[in-house]
Amino acid sequence: MTTGTATRPSGGVRRQDGRERRKRTRAAGTTRLAGILLSPTLLVLGLVVFYPLLSALRQSFFTENDELDAEGFVVEGEKFNGLGHYFDAIAGDGAARFWNAVWNTTMFTTTTVVLEVVLGMAMALVMHRAFRGRALVRAGILVPWAIPTAVSGLLWRWIFAPDGIANVVLGQQVVWSADGPQAQLAVIIAEVWKTAPFVGLLTLAGLQVIPNEVYEAAVVDGAGGWRRFLHITLPLVKPALLVAVLFRVLDALRMFDLPFVLVGQQKQSVETLSMLAWQEATNVRYGAAAAYATIMFLYVALVAFALVKLLGTDVVGEARTQLRSRRVRSREAVVA
């Protein structure tokens, strides 16, 4: 702000000096204040996120000692195991179970996110067009999101019970709770039910930023509904949609509550990486569990990185616009 002011000839040097110094001390003060204000957050996140991550990495190289020593006493403590847990997971005893969990996690993530995007997009388009009942939809759409996943797991277990409503409606006798493809389908249906409306909500927010003039121009040019969707709506809503996809993918990769409650533990067809790691941890095989958790973390980080790289500037750009004030955002929308 002060840079524009020209220095007056009389005693200008001294005054500028003072101003510079004051500016510098103010900057130092700001940095100190920022440090004070940010430190609680960074402390909490350091304690519960970064410390555990490092600790998990360390733990994954060790194994719990359950051997007896020469005198027949249990040896306390841990033993260094190097990459042993990782080898066990990828190629050793645990390999079959591990790769099954990787496959399940990946399969659940891809199928649910694809379905969510298609359904969510459709919902957003409907909501965008509707003038009546908007408040009703907005309230309704939040209900699946607000229900705790553990409760919705229970709810869908009831729906998919052998005598449950799903079989009655379908007129079939599917044993959904049994281990197998039908259990996977049940998990997918329940997950999509819970999160498709959420994707719809985020997409709707993106749709509402598109100025109406663009459509009017397209109508004048004679573009039909489908072409307008393909060439205007889709490209313009893409940034919002991609952010939704990114967060949904990361969320789906760590899926735990739903298969845990809906189908149960140690069911081959629905065991995800999170469930596998949890199982090992509760059996006090911390080393193996930590190895699974670390692999899981690397997998999520890799997917996040790949998505941001692949989707590129759009996601980063959207994240940046979200940081800006709404004023700037709406101005940009008008310019675009």
Added chain:
Amino acid sequence: MSTPQSGRGRSRGAAWKRWLPTAGIAAIVLYCLAPFYWMVVTAFRRPSDQFDNFPVPRVWSFESFLAVFEPGTGFGRALLNSLVVAGCTTVLTLVVGVSAAYALARLQFRGKALVLALIIACSMFPGISLVVPLLGLFTELDWINSYQSMIVPSMSFALPLAVWNLTTFFRQMPVELEQAAMIDGCTPAQAFRRVIVPLAAPGVFTTAILTFIMSWNEFIIALSVVNEQDMQTVTVAISKFTGAQGFEQPFGTQMAAGVVVTVPLVVAVLLFQRRIVAGLTAGGVK
């Protein structure tokens, strides 16, 4: 695809277009609410009618609800635990998050982008890679079966969302307000406390609702760090619910428990839907 040109065709198209969004709205609401409705209806059936598939209970009964709160289920205690954990998480997250968000929204300092990126990155970690080491740590600290063992990790999930949301809210407020306060002799801290905090109340409130819902729904940490029934939160209690009567599958009681856990959240969502949507789309983070 081609637009009908004749007058009759157009009017028919218009009618079709008019009721289509309404039908779509109905379909969406049905899709979202039908399973929830089924839970509520089941909860109000008599246990003997549990498998009746009529859309409305033939005889309304509160038996399942009474069964949920029968002594021995520990469900009342679980509700209290959840309230304590989610309440403390919300308050602590807001206290910590507000100051961080203010710094990120208002102050210019080096490394701001890095701090923001770090905070966002924290919301992407899979819960399990935190649970495993924390379980070991809490065992050593003797924190297993304690409230703090659930509150502190929950904050790690809630904080990024809160900081992100609050930063957006603070940025929407004109800087001139604080500048005016500072000209009137306030220090930056005073300007923040006396001018910004009261004005940011709606944003803080929205963040509080989102944080509360999030920590109320938390499952994996509460499942891992607690093994005593007395310390379970509702989400864990409900997953282990076998009912007081010891049926093979006490679905009626489970659904009643589900209703008890969910209805406060649904009511909050209905009351504050406008704000919740604003908060969710501002943050873009779940």
